[in-house]
Amino acid sequence: MNTEFRKTLPGTRLDYFDTRAAVDAIKPGAYDTLPYTSRVLAENLVRRCDPATLKASLSQLIERKRDLDFPWFPARVVCHDILGQTALVDLAGLRDAIAQQGGDPAQVNPVVPTQLIVDHSLAVECGGYDPEAFEKNRAIEDRRNEDRFHFIEWTKKAFKNVDVIPPGNGIMHQINLEKMSPVIQVRDGVAFPDTCVGTDSHTPHVDSLGVIAIGVGGLEAESVMLGRASWMRLPEIVGVELTGKLQPGITATDMVLALTEFLRKQKVVGAWLEFFGEGAAALTLGDRATISNMAPEYGATAAMFYIDQQTIDYLKLTGREDQQVQLVENYARVSGLWADSLKGAQYERSLSFDLSSVVRNMAGPSNPHARVATTDLAAKGIAGQWDEVPGQMPDGAVIIAAITSCTNTSNPRNVIAAGLMARNANKLGLSRKPWVKTSLAPGSKTVALYLDEAGLTHELEKLGFGVVAFACTTCNGMSGALDPAIQQEIIDRDLYATAVLSGNRNFDGRIHPYAKQAFLASPPLVVAYAIAGTIRFDIEKDVLGLDANGKEIRLKDIWPSDEEIDAVVKAAVKPEQFRQVYIPMFAIHEDTGPKVEPLYDWRPQSTYIRRPPYWEGALAGARPLKGMRPLAVLPDNITTDHLSPSNAIMLDSAAGEYLAKMGLPEVDFNSYATHRGDHLTAQRATFANPKLFNEMVIEDGKVKQGSLTRLEPEGKVMRMWEAIETYMERKQPLIIIAGADYGQGSSRDWAAKGVRLAGVEAIAAEGFERIHRTNLVGMGVLPLEFLPGTNRKTLQIDGSETYDVIGERTPRATLTLVITRKNGERVEVPVTCRLDTAEEVSIYEAGGVLQRFAQDFLESATA
Template sequence: MKDTFATRDTLEVNGRKYAYASLAKLGERFDLKRLPYSMKILLENLLRHEDGVDVTSREIEAVATWDAAREPDTEIAFMPARVLLQDFTGVPCVVDLAAMRDAMKALGGDPTLINPLSPAELVIDHSVQVDVFGSEDALEKNVAIEFDRNQARYSFLRWGQKALSNFKVVPPRTGIVHQVNLEYLARVVMHTEIDGQAWAYPDTLFGTDSHTTMVNGLGVLGWGVGGIEAEAAMLGQPSSMLIPQVVGLKLSGRLPEGATATDLVLTVTQMLRKQGVVGKFVEFFGPGLQHLALADRATIGNMAPEYGATCGIFPVDQESLNYLRLSGRSDEQIQLVEAYAKAQGLWHDANSPEPAFSAVLELDLADVKPSMAGPKRPQDRVLLTDVQKNFHEVVGPLTANRRKGNGDVDRFANEGGASAIGNPSNAIGETGVLVEHNGQSFRIGDGSVVIAAITSCTNTSNPAVMLAAGLVAKKAAARGLKAKPWVKTSLAPGSKVVTDYLEQTGLLSELEKTGFYLVGYGCTTCIGNSGPLPVEVSKGIADGDLAVAAVLSGNRNFEGRVHAEVKMNYLASPPLVVAYALAGSLDVNLSTDSLGKDAQGKDVFLKDIWPSNKEISDLMASAVTSEMFKKNYADVFKGDERWNAIASPDGALYAWDEASTYIKNPPYFEGMTMELGTVEDIHAARCLGLFGDSITTDHISPAGSIKKDSPAGRFLISRGVQPIDFNSYGSRRGNDDVMVRGTFANIRIKNQMLDGVEGGFTRHIPSGEQLAIYDAAMKYKETGTPLVVIAGKEYGTGSSRDWAAKGTLLLGVKAVITESFERIHRSNLVGMGVLPLQFKAGESAKSLGLTGRESFDITGLDNGNAKEATVTATAEDGSKKQFSVHVMLLTPKEREFFRHGGILQYVLRQLAGRKAA
């Protein structure tokens, strides 16, 4: 390592000496006091990795002299200290590493060179589904089903645990990856031996889930990346990025009575989306920090993808140390964190200077009001008092197609929604669809809440809102209220610590009384693992073509994500999830309407059962202890009897099972040689899909259940898999044959090449035939026809799903042309060798009159060096339209990756070449 600026220094803590790259020494040459906290982390990273090639003194000086107002134009190389995986995204990562070992052997290199070079930790949390709910045995039954469904995947991960060095797996039934990271895996300050010397440096990470940013609340800089970028980081490759702008959000005051961290984060999300922070860092500061618990900070950091930022970070301060102590970290580690942060100028207190920011927003916490977000985007905040009004505004378009004829369902729609459903204060009347389930008869209609889920890392990591939910349940149960019989309720905590403190306070049994039984430790509903609705309820929804709702404590509510039969999804705090389960409908005003009647016939209102802030804080102080954390994380990598009983192969190379429909050697390296290719212009391409704005990775990437009449379903049936054993797309991410067939197959995606058709279909040109997107792509493949995808603004927002890029590549798509890209997805496309192109400002497919029926030539790429290219669209009558697009290969490193065919091919050639040398 180079040390151009002579910053190497020694820090002594507890009698042990640590080498470190001193920002104080660099501060003798540059004014670093004005730098935001996150920029100092980036600066230290560059100082420590200076090698004169990937990191030079020029990049270090560029960050040290950072201009807050300057548009990003300087590339730097960032190397995270560790990588964090969850199993949906982690399985394909490990599959790719196994495939790279095979490819390395074929290239004449040493397969065992393919290993994570920095700590890589995978938490199995995305596989559990809510198959069973509302009973004491729901957890055990769901876990048993999970292990049965995922034997092949778990066997493969156990192989990886044995064969790969520097790789650890947190087994199922432990917790949600981001909560486990916050409560246990995060170090805040790393320490390791480098060339015989103990070094201390900031804990930084890449995660293969966009909500990796949750750990930003603890002062740890990290963000979500695609699986392929994470793999490159594991293999020692720095990530190229532009020095970002940093937006500051100044917090003052404290949360008022009745407001929760969920209400706060929904407010912040709306503010920052309006400001526009895509591709930027967001940093929180100001006097309000002293009134914001660490768990609240983590809640805000978690939803950085929802407000569009790369990260949403808080500095290290006394509250950080308090949390480290509470969560059972060692005294030695806590002392190292404090000493290092203070030595590096990374410590925040009342005397800390206010940094310079690219823009500053201000929020008085006292102004936060109870809120929800929906019905399909997390930034669409709705005040709790306005939810009923919002429901009436959105339900009309959702039910317009069925307003024909007569009968109860149509009368129900014409009367304006579910005013009677689930609200005992109103006369029910003969409206809606009659359903008989579990010996009960009831009616459901538009706005009926059919899913109420306490789920997702965003909120289940926060004791305040979890205890609040328990207190609401306790007070409701005391008045004789419970969830309506049509509501599928679920409690899926982010770690076993949560159930410990709920049991300690007696609130777990109170939640059960209202219908909320423990169903598993995992993401469940928030990622679409909500499981099937009761058959009778599902039939009622279909018979009435009803627009029903889900209320969940998650961070994502995109169309088609939570459940295929649910058209409206609202994000809410855990106590509000309980409240809506009691009400059973969106067509109530919880601030004024009764939730039901008690045994004496008296109305019960939300205000009657809502706990005070003091009740919650007193309970937290007495019930949440460090012993709970220490006990639950003592043997976190060991797993239970089910995990340890799974058989798995041994050996450096994985023994692929050709019969497996879960794990398969992917085709990315077929025919690969050491010779570097060139970036050729694209000729006579056809459009696979023409899409509008806000196409998310949920629209693109296979997710949720697999339909038996879909291309993926037909494939599985051809391999002898029965529909009952299909499992989810997420669970089959290790098999490209399944995943490519589900790409662009979301039931809500709208291809503008078709008239009024929803779902994964397109029009094959020139035949004009309407086909499933996969079937059309294979038909184009037979004729050697390259493909393009065209879309509007914010293409690729949503979870960092690597299969949104992998599937795009395997369908034969060479280029994606949009009005704007989401950061992670654009990076993923580059990493897989798919060319991202962007329309010029003010231009779009609509303004250019593109129909998707044209033939497209993309020229002037100049072997990937061009900043602009020319697109010529030739219509069926021979007329041509020509326009320029931006080539979104933003850095020299990205252009190099693209010329290699992707990041993985680049890494392979580097390692194989090193071995050959």
């Protein structure tokens, strides 16, 4: 710990570090021009670095040099159970590898506090119209996931520094926002800003509190858990000025969908954003959190707000202790992190967005940034005429209407608005359509308490929006089975069926196998579409029904006013509700059970938890990068859902066939996501998305949709998994060729693990989403980026070629991709090596994060 700039925090017995003095010692006056993010990063350095590293890194921060590696030391790690469990499976496998080589496996532990919240495992098998939905869904979750929960229980006892919040308690990001983040930490008598990494791309949710929290892949989180700095190139910090204020009737969801479209167009991928201005200052913390949560949807790494009075008010509202609230305000004011101190901040790039320009919005049909104003639904071809046939579902039938996701249920205004909407609809005799599977899955138990307090629980239940879970559910693709009769009608009529949800993602194939497309909307709009029953309904103009007097009812007739929403929020949302939920949840319970062995006793028949293979065979060896054949040639905007889907496993899929052979009944196949602790199941998900377009597969002059590829050199089209198996038997090295923004979406390790296990050694794309690129490096897959103006089309790539990579792999070096065509023609293409730091080069050359750690651990033990 650096002591040169250590001081005592006024009014307390706590110490802190005078970062202003440290910065100004290098360049006088520089501190006052630093953005908020730079100040927090500087605090991190002053607290953790030796003097030489501190001076060099602060100089880099002040001068904004991006050509050097920059160390960051997150204070904690937060995980959900899918990626968190997978990370812990990797660490359990690492213990086995260490033990086999004579090391002490019990010494392999997270050294950074790690909090795992079980929130991604529950499927909505019972909809919100069933009064026992919550209990039934939880029972099914426990039955299906017994193997996984057994392993997670073992990790609590076997590993140090691991804390687990069991299922049924809420979503990691909302719990992080409402309780886990202290904003200012205190350890050993020293106060410092809270920082964290999370194994989910929506970890920036708590950036709204002024906390640097970014989403990373499980592999990067494992590295942080094991005590390493998170190394990066200094990010571009973009200032986003919010001006004006939202118009009446416009929700935070409308605002964030408009911002997502705007920021995608401004190309902020990988940037760290800071929102400021009069518009930002007026936003409630709940509204800010909605913006920060969706950082991955507009491609940013972080979405920061300053600490100000809104922050303090929120900490009080959510029941934080008075002493902690006072510490946050005192520290922020003294250290230069309070909003008033940031007026001189200078940004390399500044953007401006007028909140008054926002209208009522949705996003769809398959991307979060594909915004469409509700007034434009007909013009965009979404709303339109449909036939109302008694006893039949209409074209565009909404088969799922879900109020879900921490993005929206952490914002009381959004949830209260939905409750008031339901009350108004009930008063006028409106009801949901019978084919709509409705659900309410808040990210926190406090939501249920304030809905009860407001008298709105029954109103939502009457429309079918009873609480089905406190978990991610539909937003994560865990929407559960449809009524068999409804599913059969969709199949028999080849019906265009859709979903409407208040989530943050609507990628192709994510929400439900039978929902051909999905739309993101605010919670009150979700209620409206449950009543309308079809996406063809023009939600602003068409008639929802008739009242008792035969008067036509439209959306405007049931939409609650802002004044009423605010009055109900003020009266119904109380600090004691948060204390009632979180004090017992985080109470320290002494573990009096039997001790467990340091090595996990792997269950040989498990399809959920299996010892990982990353230290075996070819995965532990060198990658020649010679004679590679394309596994796929892909277009722009490939998401991690295309690479490794998370939704329900179908019987006719490669994974489904495998599970059936393993004796698992189809009803308990569960989702791809839940099986990621077993590589034999998870690798069969690689490119298993039925919405995939692999440009190697052409039919009638068009790219054929499906989980397909063309086996080379035979030129035979086959299912992706069969081709992967064939290539694995041949020990054929593979490459993937792709367009722009490769790897958008969830921070999904298996999008990298799956291709690595398939034998993919390199991926050449026009650009990479940040988290996925780091996951590729963590698995020992080489990311290569085409230079501007060069892509798969200009190179006339059709997938019949072979590829070599030539050159020394150093950070961002120019390498040569040698393409040998089927006719023998040879083309040499310069590409950028996207190993961005020396640390990443080291990880890649070792074969990946886990291999690197095993080597370092054994060398350290020997020394």
